[in-house]
Amino acid sequence: MVKAVVGANWGDEGKGKITDMMAANADIIVRFQGGANAGHTIVNNYGKFALHTLPSGVFYSHTTSIIGNGVALNIPILINEINSIVEKGVPAPKILVSDRAQIVMPYHILFDQYEEERLGKASFGSTKSGIAPFYSDKYAKIGYQVQELFDEKLLKEKVVRTCEQKNVLLEHLYHKPLLTPEELLNTLHEYRDMIAPYVCDTSAYLWNALKEDKTILLEGQLGTLKDPDHGIYPMVTSSSTLAPYGCIGAGIPAQELKQVVTVCKAYSSAVGAGAFVSEIFGDEADELRRRGGDGGEFGATTGRPRRMGWFDCVASKYGCRMQGTTDVAFTVVDVLGYLDEIPVCVGYEIDGEVTTDFPVTSKLEKAKPVLVTLPGWKCDIRGIKKYEDLPENCREYIEFIEKEIGFPITMISNGPSRDDIIYR
Ligand code: GDP
Numbered sequence: 233m234v235k236a237v238v239g240a241n242w243g244d245e246g247k248g249k250i251t252d253m254m255a256a257n258a259d260i261i262v263r264f265q266g267g268a269n270a271g272h273t274i275v276n277n278y279g280k281f282a283l284h285t286l287p288s289g290v291f292y293s294h295t296t297s298i299i300g301n302g303v304a305l306n307i308p309i310l311i312n313e314i315n316s317i318v319e320k321g322v323p324a325p326k327i328l329v330s331d332r333a334q335i336v337m338p339y340h341i342l343f344d345q346y347e348e349e350r351l352g353k354a355s356f357g358s359t360k361s362g363i364a365p366f367y368s369d370k371y372a373k374i375g376y377q378v379q380e381l382f383d384e385k386l387l388k389e390k391v392v393r394t395c396e397q398k399n400v401l402l403e404h405l406y407h408k409p410l411l412t413p414e415e416l417l418n419t420l421h422e423y424r425d426m427i428a429p430y431v432c433d434t435s436a437y438l439w440n441a442l443k444e445d446k447t448i449l450l451e452g453q454l455g456t457l458k459d460p461d462h463g464i465y466p467m468v469t470s471s472s473t474l475a476p477y478g479c480i481g482a483g484i485p486a487q488e489l490k491q492v493v494t495v496c497k498a499y500s501s502a503v504g505a506g507a508f509v510s511e512i513f514g515d516e517a518d519e520l521r522r523r524g525g526d527g528g529e530f531g532a533t534t535g536r537p538r539r540m541g542w543f544d545c546v547a548s549k550y551g552c553r554m555q556g557t558t559d560v561a562f563t564v565v566d567v568l569g570y571l572d573e574i575p576v577c578v579g580y581e582i583d584g585e586v587t588t589d590f591p592v593t594s595k596l597e598k599a600k601p602v603l604v605t606l607p608g609w610k611c612d613i614r615g616i617k618k619y620e621d622l623p624e625n626c627r628e629y630i631e632f633i634e635k636e637i638g639f640p641i642t643m644i645s646n647g648p649s650r651d652d653i654i655y656r
Contacts, residue, residue, distance in 0.1 A: 233492040234484060235447045237561075238550030242502035243473075244529070244538065246563035247494040247646060248632040251288035251451045253650045254493070256522040259291030259446040260296045260438065264481030265471040266453035267304030269361040275648045278322050285310045287451050290317060296301050297325055297390055298434050301332035302471060304366045305378065306407025307324040328432040330483070331379040338419060339398055339411060340365040346406040356467060357504030359534055361565025366560060367470035378431055378468020381424035391416040403511040433594055435483025442488060450478035452488075456551035464593050467506030475555045481652065485554050494557040494639070496548050498565040498629075500541035501529045510541035510577035510603075517541075526648035545636035550590030551637040561639070562630060563645035564650075571608040577601040588636075607630060614647045620643060629630040 239245040252274045253576040253616030256259050268284040275281075276291050285306060289295040299305055310329075318324055347365070358364065369375040374397065380386055391413040399410045399466050407410060438448060456462060458469045471481070475494075479486040499520060502508045510519070512628035517540040520530045529538040552560060568574055579586045588604055609623035616622055622630075622644075634641045645652040 233445075233490050234442075234450060234479070234488040234491065235281075236378060236450040236452060236478045236489060236555075238452035238473065238478075238555050239495045240494045240496045240548045240555065240557075241455040241544070241583075242457050242508070243270055243454035243502070244501050244525075245455060245497045246525075246561075247452060248274045248288045249281065249494045250493060250495050250561045250643070251449060251643065251647060252276065252291065252655060254449055254535040255289035255292055255295055256650075257447060258289065258295060258449040260298060260441055260477070260483040261287040261450060261589050262298040262300050262434075262438070263287045263303050263314070264450050264452070265302045265441050265473065266477040267361055267363050267366065268305075268306045268309045269359040269363045269469070270453045271524065273529070273648075276650060278317075279320055280526075281317060281320075283313060283567040286313050286327070288318070288328070289449065291322055293323050295326070297327045298438070299327070299329045299331050299333055299430075300434060300478065300481070300482040304336050304363050304471070305329065305333045306336040306361070306516070307427050311426050325376075327430050328434050328437060329378060329427060329430040330434040331377070332435075332483070333378050334366070334370050334375040335378060335381075335423060336362045336366050337376065337416075340369070342408070343398075343401070345608060346408060350406065355505070359531075364470045365434045376420070378485075380429060381420060381427065383625075387417060387420055391420070396531065401505045407492065422523075434578050437484060438484050441621075442484065448482075448484065450482055451563065452478065455495075459554070462554045464506045464596060467504060480611070491558050493559045493643070494552045494555045494563045495563055496552070497563050498543060498568055499524070500544050500547075501538040503531050503534075503536060503538050503539070504655060507537055507548070507597045507599070508578055509596065510544040510601045511539055512541050521572075522559055522568075523570060525564060525567070536626065542575045542577055542601075543633060544581050545633060546577065546588050546590055548633075549588065549637040549639075553601050553638055557639045559642040560634070560635070560639050561645060562641045563641040564631070565626065565644055566612065566614045566646040568629075569609060569612055573605045574608050574634065575603040576604050576636075578604050613629045614652060617654060618644060619644070621630070621653050622654070
């Protein structure tokens with residue numbers, strides 16, 4: 233059986249924690265898209281970890297972690313991450329890397345930086361991890377698959393073509409140092425030696441696992457609104473963030489996906505540019521940012537302060553719908569305990585009309601939030617294990633949002649650790 237954990241919004245909903253928790257009952261955890269651009273923060277018995285490439289299941293000795301074919305694989309970052317968790321006392325995880333995954337090259341990272349520099353004020357707010365140039369090359373069919381690292385003849389020819397192509401841009405568009413085939417080939421040799429122990433035909437491995445009735449967890453990065461097709465284009469990421477894509481990015485049959493847990497945070501946050509209708513500013517935002525998450529809402533990759541906002545029912549309803557949600561995990565509810573009243577965005581006013589359907593980007597930019605205010609619960613709900621034991625106003629907040637988004641909230645997260653969870 234295959235399950236997915238994905239985000240409903242702009243990312244940072246707390247997927248890492250939910251995946252880590254669900255991994256207790258899974259055999260295999262697969263990353264299926266994205267790269268080292270986003271990060272998960274996980275708190276467990278070994279400490280606090282910010283993972284960028286490793287699946288959140290690496291902390292269990294019973295799980296196998298897979299980097300699927302859909303991932304933008306940054307080999308040095310992966311190896312550093314493995315070393316860093318082992319150094320902190322985590323048993324060496326079992327990791328398999330798809331032979332069809334493609335490799336983030338050093339020049340992808342450079343192009344990401346150069347392009348953001350060139351765009352200046354019009355930049356995307358990229359994490360400069362090379363993700364957009366990487367996926368551009370993948371779909372332009374000039375990327376490097378992991379399996380190609382083991383074909384010396386192919387590599388020798390391909391690095392020459394790569395340099396020819398990339399150097400045109402480096403010289404004439406960016407005015408930056410050029411690439412040389414020798415240097416590139418050396419890098420690829422280093423990558424080959426680093427990744428060799430992990431390479432595997434992961435779709436065959438997963439197929440066999442399904443035949444043996446194993447439980448596979450697909451771990452998404454970012455959220456619906458960053459999907460290149462269904463998100464706030466062009467302020468999106470470069471690979472699909474949707475659960476159905478998990479089947480493609482992992483290489484498993486789509487009909488095996490039985491449970492989609494969509495993670496929604498009890499308030500909103502976003503990083504990077506783009507419309508954010510329920511955004512708040514000033515002291516109100518600073519306070520929520522400071523109290524948010526586990527130690528504040530700051531980017532796991534960049535440390536950038538996240539943009540903050542109230543819960544957005546319009547975006548979340550759409551976010552859940554596009555994921556094919558079976559369950560909503562509603563996270564970070566404990567953080568709202570300080571508020572007397574909690575505004576919630578229930579509609580968008582666009583050109584004088586109110587809608588609850590998430591619009592295309594040009595309309596989204598004109599949208600103003602329609603807010604309702606619910607009473608706060610003014611207490612600390614951490615440590616509560618049963619839904620009935622939550623304060624009434626907290627249950628009303630949850631039930632109000634459940635009704636607005638139209639998908640069942642079956643898990644409520646009231647703290648950063650694995651056990652801070654209430655099942656409904
Ligand atoms: P992800 O990328 O979706 O995994 O999101 P992040 O890594 O940004 O996770 C959000 C942050 O919130 C992390 O620091 C988590 O440890 C923390 N977190 C997750 N769930 C909860 C929760 O229910 N309450 C609190 N206070 N923090 C949480």
